[in-house]
Amino acid sequence: NAGVTQTPKFRVLKTGQSMTLLCAQDMNHEYMYWYRQDPGMGLRLIHYSVGEGTTAKGEVPDGYNVSRLKKQNFLLGLESAAPSQTSVYFCASSIPGLAVNTQYFGPGTRLTVL
Amino acid sequence: ILNVEQSPQSLHVQEGDSTNFTCSFPSSNFYALHWYRWETAKSPEALFVMTLNGDEKKKGRISATLNTKEGYSYLYIKGSQPEDSATYLCAWNSGYSTLTFGKGTMLLVSP
Numbered sequence: 001n002a003g004v005t006q007t008p009k010f011r012v013l014k015t016g017q018s019m020t021l022l023c024a025q026d027m028n029h030e031y032m033y034w035y036r037q038d039p040g041m042g043l044r045l046i047h048y049s050v051g052e053g054t055t056a057k058g059e060v061p062d063g064y065n066v067s068r069l070k071k072q073n074f075l076l077g078l079e080s081a082a083p084s085q086t087s088v089y090f091c092a093s094s095i096p097g098l099a100v101n102t103q104y105f106g107p108g109t110r111l112t113v114l
Numbered sequence: 115i116l117n118v119e120q121s122p123q124s125l126h127v128q129e130g131d132s133t134n135f136t137c138s139f140p141s142s143n144f145y146a147l148h149w150y151r152w153e154t155a156k157s158p159e160a161l162f163v164m165t166l167n168g169d170e171k172k173k174g175r176i177s178a179t180l181n182t183k184e185g186y187s188y189l190y191i192k193g194s195q196p197e198d199s200a201t202y203l204c205a206w207n208s209g210y211s212t213l214t215f216g217k218g219t220m221l222l223v224s225p
Contacts, residue, residue: 031211042217043158043203050211058212090157101207102148105157 002026004106006091012112013081021076021109023091031094032074033058033103034066036087043090049074050096081113118206120216127194128224134190135219137204141185145209149178149189152201152218161189161202194223 007022023032033048035058045058049068063085065077074093078085088110092103119138127133139147146165150158162171167182175192191198201220205213 033212040217043215045212048212096211101146101211101213102160102163103158103205103213104160107157 004091004093004104006089006106006109008109009107010110012114013078014114015082017081018077018079019081019111020078021089021091021111023074023076023093023106025072025091025093025104025106027093027095027104028071029093029095029104030071031096031101031103032068033092033094034064034074034076035090035092036060037090037108038087046076046089078111081111083113085111086113087111118204118214118216120202120204120219122219123217124220124222126222126224129195131194131223132190132192133194133221134188135202135221137187137189137216139185139187139204139206139214139216140208141183143208144182144185144206146207147180147182147187148205148207148213149187150203150205152203154200158203189219191221194221196223196225199223 004025034046035043044060047066049055052071055066067075091106094101094103148163149161152158162178164180169180171178177190180187201218203218205215
């Protein structure tokens with residue numbers, strides 16, 4: 001039981017490049033989330049999904065797209081990376097109602113955009 | 115956006131000291147309050163979830179209380195140890211599918 005995994009762990013991009021971050025969970029959780037963590041800002045929600053095929057915007061969605069084609073996977077895409085997107089990205093998942101939506105986090109992806 | 119505030123922002127104590135932090139959240143539309151522990155270079159891990167006014171939770175030397183009417187929760191650590199050094203996050207659940215996180219209290223415990 002791996003829990004929540006994220007790929008890759010580290011990445012360096014040049015401005016304007018695109019990339020996709022993969023989040024996978026093996027706990028059969030319905031809800032999945034993407035956050036970014038910046039110094040002094042805490043965790044900010046980018047996008048989330050309440051089920052396969054559904055996505056919704058969070059607090060800071062601009063510059064990102066997401067897809068949830070399979071229940072266990074949640075992809076975060078950067079179409080044209082900008083230095084402001086340098087951050088640590090965390091994925092999380094939860095079961096609605098169980099332990100009142102306690103979220104389980106992946107190990108994070110550290111992204112640097114030059 | 116409704117805010118969740120945590121204080122203090124950071125705290126430095128000596129081993130053996132007891133300490134506490136505060137989480138303030140909107141008292142309207144309350145569903146649950148979560149506490150997470152986040153060690154450096156790791157990911158946040160759930161500590162407690164509380165739903166009822168007056169709830170108290172305890173795990174070892176760490177405990178938490180909840181006041182939903184006035185919108186605050188306290189996290190207490192008794193006899194702090196260096197391994198307690200971490201950022202402690204609280205998160206407010208208003209009944210929807212997302213949590214609103216505070217910015218955390220960073221605790222450093224020196225031997």
